[in-house]
Amino acid sequence: MRTCPACGKQTAKDDRFCSGCGTPLVPEGPKDVLDDLIRDYQKELTDKPDDASILYNLGLTLERKGRPDDALAALRRVHEIEPQFGDVQDVIQRIERRKQNQERASAPGENKCRDD
Numbered sequence: 486m487r488t489c490p491a492c493g494k495q496t497a498k499d500d501r502f503c504s505g506c507g508t509p510l511v512p513e514g515p516k517d518v519l520d521d522l523i524r525d526y527q528k529e530l531t532d533k534p535d536d537a538s539i540l541y542n543l544g545l546t547l548e549r550k551g552r553p554d555d556a557l558a559a560l561r562r563v564h565e566i567e568p569q570f571g572d573v574q575d576v577i578q579r580i581e582r583r584k585q586n587q588e589r590a591s592a593p594g595e596n597k598c599r600d601d
Contacts, residue, residue, distance in 0.1 A: 490508065492506040506591070507587070509549060522546045523547065527543065556580055557580055560573055560580070
């Protein structure tokens with residue numbers, strides 16, 4: 486068993502998504518890889534702070550790591566720099582929806598299941 490980083494629900498070790506809030510669950514091994522990627526992207530941003538591609542990849546990696554607020558900050562910056570960048574608006578909306586579902590899942594007495 487392991488714990489969902491977003492809502493705290495206990496999940497099976499092989500679950501890919503939390504059954505309580507829908508957060509993608511990162512397998513145990515790749516966490517170090519994700520941390521390395523995050524550091525690399527942040528380092529690249531010191532030289533190129535307005536590089537939409539780096540910010541976008543950082544945002545996706547932060548989302549995968551289970552850090553939706555940080556992911557949204559990076560992706561919103563992408564949208565400010567280059568509003569038509571790929572699917573950035575769709576990704577922002579997906580993360581916001583997932584956060585809302587997580588908040589509902591953790592609220593006492595609320596329906597914990599929702600299909601999105």
